[in-house]
Amino acid sequence: xxxxxxxxxxxxxxxxxxxxxxxxxxxxxxxxxxxxxxxxxxxxxxxxxxxxxxxxxxxxxxxxxxxxxxxxxxxxxxxxxxxxxxxxxxxxxxxxxxxxxxxxxxxxxxxxxxxxxxxxxxxxxxxxxxxxxxxxxxxxxxxxxxxxxxxxxxxxxxxxxxxxxxxxxxxxxxxxxxxxxxxxxxxxxxxxxxxxxxxxxxxxxxxxxxxxxxxxxxxxxxxxxxxxxxxxxxxxxxxxxxxxxxxxxxxxxxxxxxxxxxxxxxxxx
Amino acid sequence: xxxxxxxxxxxxxxxxxxxxxxxxxxxxxxxxxxxxxxxxxxxxxxxxxxxxxxxxxxxxxxxxxxxxxxxxxxxxxxxxxxxxxxxxxxxxxxxxxxxxxxxxxxxxxxxxxxxxxxxxxxxxxxxxxxxxxxxxxxxxxxxxxxxxxxxxxxxxxxxxxxxxxxxxxxxxxxxxxxxxxxxxxxxxxxxxxxxxxxxxxxxxxxxxxxxxxxxxxxxxxxxxxxxxxxxxxxxxxxxxxxxxxxxxxxxxxxxxxxxxxxxxxxxxx
Numbered sequence: 001x002x003x004x005x006x007x008x009x010x011x012x013x014x015x016x017x018x019x020x021x022x023x024x025x026x027x028x029x030x031x032x033x034x035x036x037x038x039x040x041x042x043x044x045x046x047x048x049x050x051x052x053x054x055x056x057x058x059x060x061x062x063x064x065x066x067x068x069x070x071x072x073x074x075x076x077x078x079x080x081x082x083x084x085x086x087x088x089x090x091x092x093x094x095x096x097x098x099x100x101x102x103x104x105x106x107x108x109x110x111x112x113x114x115x116x117x118x119x120x121x122x123x124x125x126x127x128x129x130x131x132x133x134x135x136x137x138x139x140x141x142x143x144x145x146x147x148x149x150x151x152x153x154x155x156x157x158x159x160x161x162x163x164x165x166x167x168x169x170x171x172x173x174x175x176x177x178x179x180x181x182x183x184x185x186x187x188x189x190x191x192x193x194x195x196x197x198x199x200x201x202x203x204x205x206x207x208x209x210x211x212x213x214x215x216x217x218x219x220x221x222x223x224x225x226x227x228x229x230x231x232x233x234x235x236x237x238x239x240x241x242x243x244x245x246x247x248x249x250x251x252x253x254x255x256x257x258x259x260x261x262x263x264x265x266x267x268x269x
Numbered sequence: 270x271x272x273x274x275x276x277x278x279x280x281x282x283x284x285x286x287x288x289x290x291x292x293x294x295x296x297x298x299x300x301x302x303x304x305x306x307x308x309x310x311x312x313x314x315x316x317x318x319x320x321x322x323x324x325x326x327x328x329x330x331x332x333x334x335x336x337x338x339x340x341x342x343x344x345x346x347x348x349x350x351x352x353x354x355x356x357x358x359x360x361x362x363x364x365x366x367x368x369x370x371x372x373x374x375x376x377x378x379x380x381x382x383x384x385x386x387x388x389x390x391x392x393x394x395x396x397x398x399x400x401x402x403x404x405x406x407x408x409x410x411x412x413x414x415x416x417x418x419x420x421x422x423x424x425x426x427x428x429x430x431x432x433x434x435x436x437x438x439x440x441x442x443x444x445x446x447x448x449x450x451x452x453x454x455x456x457x458x459x460x461x462x463x464x465x466x467x468x469x470x471x472x473x474x475x476x477x478x479x480x481x482x483x484x485x486x487x488x489x490x491x492x493x494x495x496x497x498x499x500x501x502x503x504x505x506x507x508x509x510x511x512x513x514x515x516x517x518x519x520x521x522x523x524x525x526x527x528x529x530x531x532x533x534x535x536x537x538x
Contacts, residue, residue, distance in 0.1 A: 031311045032301045037413065039503035042300045045527070138422075141410040144306065153407075156425050234308035258314070260529075 001026045001063040002050040005033035006238060006245050007140070007178035008065030011088065012227065013247035014205035015063070019212070021221035023228075025057045026065075026251070030233035031259050034140050035068040036109025036177070043111060047073035048080055049262040053230070056265045059083060060217050063208060067092075067176050067200060068109050071117035084211060091207040092174050092200030093121035099196050100171030103130035107161070107187070108176035110135045118176055132168050136161045136177075143179040149186025158183070162190050172196040182245070229254045232262070270295045270332040271319040274302035275507060276409070276447035277334030278514035280357065281496065283474035284332070285518055288481070290490035292497075294326045295334075295520070299502035300528050303409050304337040305378025305446070312380060316342035317349055322499070322531040328352060329486050332477060336361075336446050336469060337378050340386035353480060360476040361443050361469030362390035368465050369440030372399035376430070376456070377445035379404045387445055401437050405430045405446075412448040418455025427452070431459050441465040451514070498523045501531070 001008060001015075005028050012026055027050055029035075035043050047069040054062055062085045064070045064077060070087035078085050089112075096104045106118045113135040122131050138157050147154050165173060173195055175181055181199050188197055212218040219225070229251040231238040239254045257265060270277060270284075274297050281295055296319055298304075304312050316338040323331055331354045333339045333346060339356035347354050358381075365373045375387045382404040391400050407426050416423050434442060442464055444450055450468050457466055481487040488494070498520040500507040508523045526534060 031307060031315075033306075037302075037410075038300060039506065042502045046300075137414045138407065138410055141306075141407055145406045153422075153425055153429055156422055160422055233311045237308065 001065045002047075002054055002069070003028050003066040003178060004035040004046075004068060005030045006241050007143075009242055009245035010178050010181045010247070011063065011065040011201035011204055013249055014199070014201045015208055016225060016227070016249055018205045018209050019218065019225070020223035021219040021225050022212075023219070023226045025054060025059065026227065026229045027053055027257070028229065028231045028238060029259070030231045030238060032232065034109070035066060036111045036140060037137065038111060040072040040111070040115065043069060043072040044076050047077055049259070051077055051080055053257065053262040053265045055081065055083075057267050061086060061208065061212065063204065064088065065178060065201070065204070067178065068111045071108075071112040071115040074117075084215070086204060086207050086211060088178070088200040088204040089117050089176070090121045091203035092176065092198055093118055094125045095203035096172045096174050096198045097122060097126040097129065099198060102171040103132060103168060105165045105168070105170040105173035105195075106131060106133040106176045107136050107139075107173060107180060108133065109140065110137050112176055118174065132165060132170060134161055134164060139183065140177065140179045143182050149183050154183065154186060155190075158186055158190055162187070165191060170195065172198050174198040174200060176200055227251045230257045232257060232259045270334045271316075271323055271338070272297050272335040272447060273304040273337060274299045275510050275514050276412075278511055279447050279450045279516070280332065280334040280470035280473055282514075282516035282518055283468070283470045284477055285494060285496070287474045287478045288487065289492035289494055290488040291494045292488070293494065294323060294328065295496065295498045296322055296526070297498065297500045297507060298528070299500045299507060301501065303378070304335060305380045305409060306406065307380060309341040309380070309384065312338060312341040313345050316346055318528070318531040320346055320349060322526065322534045324350065324352075325534045326536050330355060330477065330481065332473065333357065334447060334470070334473070337380045340377075340381040340384040343386075353484070355473060355477050355480060357447070357469040357473040358386050358445070359390045360472035361445065361467055362387055363394045364472035365441045365443050365467045366391060366395040366398065368467060371440040372401060372437060374434045374437070374439040374442035375400060375402040375445045376405050376408075376442060376449060377402065378409065379406050381445055387443065401434060401439060403430055403433060408452065409446065409448045412451050418452050423452065423455060424459075427455055427459055431456070434460060439464065441467055443467040443469060445469055496520045499526045500524075501526060501528045
């Protein structure tokens, strides 16, 4: 699995809850985080480097645990990978379509919303469905700063971003960035109890389980999976933040890999 | 000159105001922006790559137009450069020390404040001077999102960061990040008329002029200087934002350079 930084660990937590026996190699590209404010070309270049690093570990599947990379780079990642690639956008879109019959809201980074990937994935799953997508550029830095849903500044920023959705009252709203589940409580309160929040990470975790089982690749032991992490920035900082994002699951190891070495990485035994 | 992104153009504007005849090559590392949330080791690695790219253009001087890179990497940049290197921290610190006699406040990124670079530079210029440094991680994304000082969210965030300085009442506060001059109006209003705001970019521009004149390197024509920009991300987006950050001065050209090619760049004639 890879992500632009630490946010994808919310997806790791969902996968480990569903399939505790699977071993996971996770790459967080913290040296170049965030991806969500960058151009599609740059995101594609970084995502392919991230993929090449993961492939050097000979995985049976690659999970793109980053909505921005899924939105901008899924085609090039699929065509560059010899193993199946699961993204977080299509499972999230399908989960939303199945959950409600009315309009669907999407919260995401600038790049994710501008790409139109959620709009296309929802259209594919339920043609003609109305979609309202809102870019929320400040939410990633807010979560990374350690602020939570009780912080008055967070509530102010959320009110600003959610105004349009509060008016449109969609049946479901997709948390289209791996950082947003950490603000799910506040977002849910502001949108009200009639709106179903869709965690794209949980939807992706179900997809991962389904695909592995269908292909006969699932590791069926109920627990014992190892979580090995790599980061392109400071491993100590990564390890410190990892527990919060991973829902309490600590990585079994965090190692540094330079961005320059991602494509040429040869994993040690 | 280089910066982690577009913010350094506020420094370009100050330099072009003081020395309109100088030609400037500016590199904005927008593919890896921001530097301010990353580790010293990563910032040093990126800054040295940025320097090598600039050196391929055979400049007479290099300006580190980024407080975070100045704070984390000035020693390694100076030891790696055959030409004089001007940073934004030491000139800003000296300007503050000369402007007031009491305590000095500093606003900066996480990495700048954690490095202690302003604290050391102020101590060197005025031993024993009291310094109060506040990390403001959300201000860069706020400015990049296009919000200004009239935005209620910006005022909320500023109130939160400035609380300590409002209580301590320093005589001068250094805007220790190239993005912050765009919020100078709001910061000045919240701190009150007795506080002198120090723009680290203006201080650096004066230093650049002094050093060039002292070394007999100044281009004395009053105007006609060319501003050539390079960015590691989307040049169209860079060009669009450049005018706002550059105080109305448009670049004479914006070209793309990949981060992988920074160290091996051979400029065309």
